[in-house]
Amino acid sequence: MSTAIVKYNAGNIQSVLFAMERIGAPAMVTDDPELIRKADKVIFPGVGEASSAMKYLRERNLDEVLRSLKQPVLGICLGMQLMCRHSEEGDTACLGLFDTMVRKFDQGLKTPQIGWNQAASVKGKLFEGLTGSPYFYFVHSYYAGLCDETVAVTEYGINFSSALQKDNFYGVQFHPEKSAEAGQRLLQNFLNL
Amino acid sequence: MLTKRIIPCLDIKDGRTVKGTNFVQLRDAGDPVELAALYASQGADELVFLDITATHERRKTLSELVSKVARQVNIPFTVGGGISSVDDVYLLLQNGADKISVNTAAVKNPALVGELAKEFGSQCVVLAIDTRQEGDGEWYVYLTGGRTKTDLKCIDWAKQAVDAGAGEILLTSMNHDGTKSGFALSITRQLATQLPVPVIASGGGGTMQHFADVFNEAAADAALAASVFHFKEIGIPELKKFLADKNIPVRK
Numbered sequence: 001m002s003t004a005i006v007k008y009n010a011g012n013i014q015s016v017l018f019a020m021e022r023i024g025a026p027a028m029v030t031d032d033p034e035l036i037r038k039a040d041k042v043i044f045p046g047v048g049e050a051s052s053a054m055k056y057l058r059e060r061n062l063d064e065v066l067r068s069l070k071q072p073v074l075g076i077c078l079g080m081q082l083m084c085r086h087s088e089e090g091d092t093a094c095l096g097l098f099d100t101m102v103r104k105f106d107q108g109l110k111t112p113q114i115g116w117n118q119a120a121s122v123k124g125k126l127f128e129g130l131t132g133s134p135y136f137y138f139v140h141s142y143y144a145g146l147c148d149e150t151v152a153v154t155e156y157g158i159n160f161s162s163a164l165q166k167d168n169f170y171g172v173q174f175h176p177e178k179s180a181e182a183g184q185r186l187l188q189n190f191l192n193l
Numbered sequence: 194m195l196t197k198r199i200i201p202c203l204d205i206k207d208g209r210t211v212k213g214t215n216f217v218q219l220r221d222a223g224d225p226v227e228l229a230a231l232y233a234s235q236g237a238d239e240l241v242f243l244d245i246t247a248t249h250e251r252r253k254t255l256s257e258l259v260s261k262v263a264r265q266v267n268i269p270f271t272v273g274g275g276i277s278s279v280d281d282v283y284l285l286l287q288n289g290a291d292k293i294s295v296n297t298a299a300v301k302n303p304a305l306v307g308e309l310a311k312e313f314g315s316q317c318v319v320l321a322i323d324t325r326q327e328g329d330g331e332w333y334v335y336l337t338g339g340r341t342k343t344d345l346k347c348i349d350w351a352k353q354a355v356d357a358g359a360g361e362i363l364l365t366s367m368n369h370d371g372t373k374s375g376f377a378l379s380i381t382r383q384l385a386t387q388l389p390v391p392v393i394a395s396g397g398g399g400t401m402q403h404f405a406d407v408f409n410e411a412a413a414d415a416a417l418a419a420s421v422f423h424f425k426e427i428g429i430p431e432l433k434k435f436l437a438d439k440n441i442p443v444r445k
Contacts, residue, residue: 116195116444
């Protein structure tokens with residue numbers, strides 16, 4: 001089993017790498033299209049800004065690489081948002097893997113949303129063993145709207161997609177690498193796909 | 194619903210915890226990594242490491258510690274103490290810190306918060322404020338670990354720093370710190386209700402009711418304490434249960 005973590009101009013890659021080591025599944029951090037294509041699992045992490053991240057991916061043709069993948073792919077936080085159709089952050093056209101838009105939280109809310117919130121109505125193998133409404137750690141100012149591909153719903157001012165899934169593509173708004181046991185279980189579930 | 198966070202704070206010197214603890218289950222009570230992992234397993238929502246090392250080795254020992262914590266601990270953590278430049282922050286984030294906090298350097302160099310937010314994003318820039326209420330009733334900002342008074346008013350400085358890009362405020366009341374008589378409700382409430390970013394209340398937490406008060410009466414987003422956790426006067430699981438019984442949203 002090999003896991004590739006996509007390297008690009010976004011933060012928190014180190015944290016994801018450490019989290020994979022903790023569950024006994026060391027991963028490689030790479031931006032080499034061949035290594036990404038050949039990996040059994042691909043993690044697309046990210047803390048950063050949407051337009052500069054998409055620009056970076058396009059310049060290296062990584063946008064096409066990501067779209068063409070057939071193995072399970074997990075987008076985390078900004079990674080998940082970039083897998084949507086469009087983001088209000090920098091008015092950015094994204095990868096279009098999930099059929100939803102990314103919008104900014106309303107002015108009246110404290111942003112970023114920082115802290116632990118619940119993922120409700122969870123569906124699918126990613127959440128296996130995570131019963132009820134598990135708590136995960138969130139840090140974000142933009143959110144993906146609800147759509148047919150929503151597999152977890154979280155409330156912060158409004159209800160938004162805290163997880164999305166379509167075919168082999170998975171995305172989570174929260175940070176499983178920082179979400180204690182629940183996060184570890186989710187990463188393990190992803191590896192077990 | 195977004196939950197209220199409980200945050201133990203570990204004071205670090207030369208890579209070791211400074212204040213003692215009485216956790217018998219720890220092999221080495223001075224090892225911050227072991228203590229951090231214990232708190233994470235007990236349900237702490239985040240951790241703060243405050244470094245007070247004053248030697249030339251500090252950058253190296255601190256970044257080594259951060260790397261060890263990041264490898265072993267599965268919850269977010271903030272590192273503060275003596276951070277004064279983009280380079281300092283880069284090193285800590287590269288080693289796995291989730292957020293950094295700045296205090297004295299942000300007052301001395303008003304461009305710092307903006308530079309850090311631009312470089313790394315507001316979500317990882319915590320502004321720490323040590324404040325004291327003076328005889329005139331106003332809350333003033335203190336620097337260098339509470340040793341240097343300034344003429345800055347706490348609320349003005351907090352607003353200015355948030356405008357510049359601080360993503361969170363860690364507010365310590367020097368009037369309350371170490372007293373175990375409860376958090377500073379008035380100034381915490383003022384900041385928590387007037388600022389568009391989360392406020393972490395610090396200083397004075399001595400009983401579980403004090404934590405309930407700072408969430409209910411002062412609208413704090415998080416509460417931080419050190420010795421009550423280190424000396425097991427309050428256990429994190431009991432505290433979470435106490436708060437949940439009072440309908441305060443906490444992560445179970």
